Amino acid sequence: MIWIVLAFLFWGGAWVLNVRLANGPVAGTRAVRLIVPALFGITILVMWEAVVRGLNVPLVILPTPTEIAVQISESLPTLWVDFVQTFVKGALSGYAIGCAAAVIVAILIDRSPFLQRGLMPVGNFAAALPIVGTAPILVMWFGFGWQSKAAVVVVMVFFPVLVNAVEGLAASERMQRDLMATYSASYWQTLWKLRLPAAMPFIFNGLKIATTLALIGAIVAEFFGSPIVGMGFRISAEVGRLNMPMVWAEITVAALAGSAFYGIVAVIEKAVTFWHPSQRTRG
C-alpha cells in the first residue's frame, strides 16, 4: 500500500512542478523544454516501479524497470549479438539496398512521364499495403539467415522512399530549370546540381519513415524463422519461456536502436539540407 501512496504522491509532485515550469516565466528556455518531458518520463518509470511493487504484480506479467535494467546489464553479450544480427546485418544492409534502389528507380522513371503516371498510383497503393506479410515468402526464398531479413527490409522501405523521391525530383521550379537550360546544362548536370539537391528534403522524409520500417521488418521477419540469434527470435523465444525481463531488455534495445537510427538520419538531413527553411528557422 505504501508503494502506491508514494507513487501517487510522486506523480502529484512532478505534475505540479511541470505545470509550474510550463506556465512559468522560464517556459521558453531550452533547459525547461528538456526538463519537462524528462520529468514526465521519469514519473512514468517511478509509477511503473511503485505500482508493480505495491500490487505485487507477478513477474510474468510485468517486471519492474529495475529488474529490466539488471537483466540488461547481466546479458549485455547476448543483447549485442542479437543487435548485430538483426540491426547491423538485417536492417542496415536492407535499408541501404532498398533506399539506393528506390532513389535510382525514381531517377529512371522521372525521365518518362508515362512511367510516372503509371507507377506512382501503384507505388502509392503499395506503400499502404501490409508489406510485412511478404516476410514468410521471403524467408522461404532466402533461407533463415540475415539475407531474408534484409530482403524483407528492402521490400518494405522501397515504396515509401520511391514515392517521396519522385515527388522530390518534381520539386524544382520551372524558373530554376529554365535557368539551368540557359546555362546550356546537360540533363545530368541539371540533375546533379539542381534537381537532386532540391529533392533532398523529400528524399530524407522518406528515409526517416524507412528507418522505423526497417527495424520492424527485420524483427517481424524473424518471427517466421531465424537462426538462434536475433532480436525477433529472442523476443518470441523468451516470451515462450515467460522470461519477461529479457523480452523487455530486447524491446529497450530495439527502442534505443530505432531512436538512434532516426536521430542519425535526422542529423545527416540537417547537414545536407541546411538551406531548407524548415532547418534554418530552427537554429
Added chain:
Amino acid sequence: MKSVGPILAVLAAIVALWYAGSVWMNSQWTLDQTARNNQTVTFSQIVQDTMDQKRPVLPAPHQVAEGLWQGVFGQAVTSKRSLVYHAWVTLSATLLGFAIGTGLGVLLAVGIVHNRAMDMSVMPWAIASQTIPILAIAPMIIVVMASIGITGLLPKAVISAYLSFFPVVVGMVKGFRSPDAMQLDLLGTYSASRAQTFWKLRFPASMPYFFTSLKIAAAAALVGAIVGELPTGAVAGLGARLLSGSYYGQTVMIWSALFMAAIVAAILVGVIGAVQAVTLKRMGMRQ
C-alpha cells in the same frame, strides 16, 4: 482519367514479370524431377509444368487468383477454409483497435492543445515513439494478456490500437493548431470561450489532418492485427494463414492470404478516402 492507360501498362508489365519469374524460379524443381526419371524436357514442357506445380517456389498469377477465388467464393463464409472468415477475424480486431486508438488519440490531442504542461511533457514522447519499432512488443502483449485470461479479439485490438494511436495524436495536434493567429484573434474579439473556439474553429479546421492520419492509422492497425495473430499459434485470421502457410510450405495459401490482406487494406483506405471526399466537399474544403 489520363493515367488509366499507363497504370494498366504498368500492371501488365508486373504480371508479365511475375510469370517470367515463376517460370525461372520453379524450373529447377521440374528439371530435378525429370533428371531423376532420366527424361529430357523441352522448354515448352518446362513452362507448362511450372505453371501448375503443387508447391511452387513462386506461384504463377493465375494460381494465386484461383486460390483467392476458391478462398473467397468457393467456400461457405463460415468455413475455416474461407478467406472471408479469416479476413473478418483480422478485420474485426483491426476495426476495434482502430476505433479505440483513434478515440484515445483524439482525446489526448485535445488535451495537448489545451494544456501547456501536457503539451510540453507528452508531445516529445509521442513524436519519439514513432521512431520505435512498437510492433516488437506484439508477442508479449498476446502472451501476457493470455496469462491473465484475456484471449481472442481484445489482445490483437490492443496492438492495433497502440499502433494507430500515435499517428492520430501527432496528426490531430497539428490539425487543432492549423487555424492561424488571425482566425483565433477573430474568435477572441467575439469573446468566444475555449469550448466555442474548439467546436467552431479548431475542430472543423482539423478535418483534413484527421482523415490523413486516419488513413495511416488504418494501415498500421491492420499490420498490428496481422502480426498479433502470429504468436497465438495460428488459430484464425490472415496472420495465422500466413504462418501456417509458411510452416507447411503452402505457397499458394501464403500468396492468397497476402492478397486478401492487400484487398482489406485497400478497402479500409478507400472507405476512409470516400468519407473524406464527401465530408470535405460538404464543408467546402475540397482541395
